[in-house]
Amino acid sequence: MDIDGITLSVVIPMYNEEAVLPLLAARLRPVLDGLGEAYEVVAVDDGSRDSTAAQLMGMRRLWPQLRVIRLRRNGGHQAALTAGLARSVGEYVVSLDADLQDPPEKIPEMLALARRDGLDIVYGVRGDRSTDTRYKRWTAGIYYKLMRRLIGKNVTADAGDFRLLSRQTVNALLELPNSGGQVLRLLVPWIGFPSGQVAYVREERAAGRTKYPLSKMLLLTLDSVTSFSAAPLRLATMLGLCSVILCGILLITGLFAYVLHYTVSGWASLYISILFLGAVQLLCLGLLGEYIGRIYTTVQGRPTYFVGYDSADETADELVAVR
Incomplete structure (x- = not known):
């Protein structure tokens, strides 16, 4: 032809x-x-x-x-x-x-x-x-x-x-x-x-x-978001900021409780705080990893x-x- x-x-x-x-x-x-x-x-x-x-x-x-x-x-x-x-x-x-x-x-x-x-x-x-x-x-x-x-x-x-x-x-x-x-x-x-x-x-x-199938649709969505928007990075920053604020509130609450000699077991709040902070950190690391991986792929060419x-x-x- x-x-x-x-x-x-x-x-x-x-x-x-x-x-x-x-x-x-x-x-x-x-x-x-x-x-x-x-x-x-x-x-x-x-x-x-x-x-x-x-x-x-x-x-x-x-x-x-x-x-x-x-x-x-x-x-x-x-x-x-x-x-x-x-x-x-x-x-x-x-x-x-x-x-x-x-x-x-x-x-x-x-x-x-x-x-x-x-x-x-x-x-x-x-x-x-x-x-x-x-x-x-x-x-x-x-x-x-x-x-x-x-x-x-x-x-x-x-x-x-x-x-x-x-x-x-x-x-x-x-x-x-x-x-x-x-x-x-x-x-x-x-x-x-x-x-x-x-x-x-x-x-x-x-x-x-x-x-x-569903797995490829999810990958397409992930590629779409990380290729064209930095919003997930800003989301990670906001989650980190919220974590800092929450930790500050808990710190102030703990200090008042110490000064007033008010004692509680505290296991539930400690357990929830650790889970929340750990989840936020892992989420932020995962989002950063997606962008770093994309940069790595691009650099390889x-x-x-x-x-x-x-x-x-x-x-x-x-x-x-x-x-």
Whole structure:
């Protein structure tokens, strides 16, 4: 496929998506073919352990616009998405998950809006999440409220990784330090380029299992907070200040009790004080450790992904043919 003159790149990170791939191709290809624009689909296999990679190579024989990138190991959703953005060549780039919860039919509307209003960013906003579980809607609501409170109102509520970016926006993102813990759904609004929104109805996962269980959602929240806000450090400072005030009150109370010869057993207050002060100290040390660990990772400068194969690389094609 000739990568010159491509208008639209669609980047799709994938991890163990063998069940949903046929459904994805059946819905995505007619939409892109109907645009009448030169396009590429950049499928990033994030170290899948199932037949995802093999299916992608088979689909590529019948779909010349499909470009397959395979990472040497699993780097996580955000790392795979960054790899796809870095390798894409389109004038506009749409990021899309493979599970079809975000409808590819909205891509033409996003592209038309960006061109009409001269926008660099078009967010896909989930106007209706009724297909999500009540627990999923509740946790997502807490996450976005927390991010808007800590980071700023520029964070679009209910906007995930389904978005359109101009080439200028992609280049700006790639110029940022590529350290661990990147959260693109927060980095993109932080850039502050002109943006718009396209609303859509959140659908159920077409097939396969979710790649964002509770543990990963908690890690995403932790990365989001520590990457974009110093509020936890200020919280640690406030907790320390409250502890000092409490200790001062207890000290004054103890002195009065000593002067007035008022004796009590004191075991309960001593027990509670020790537990409280110990918990605050451990919390503050943990928060400091998160930031120090992030600084350590950034200083190391290690890449978050390693590309093992790119079908757009003619040399790679030759190597595969030899094998």
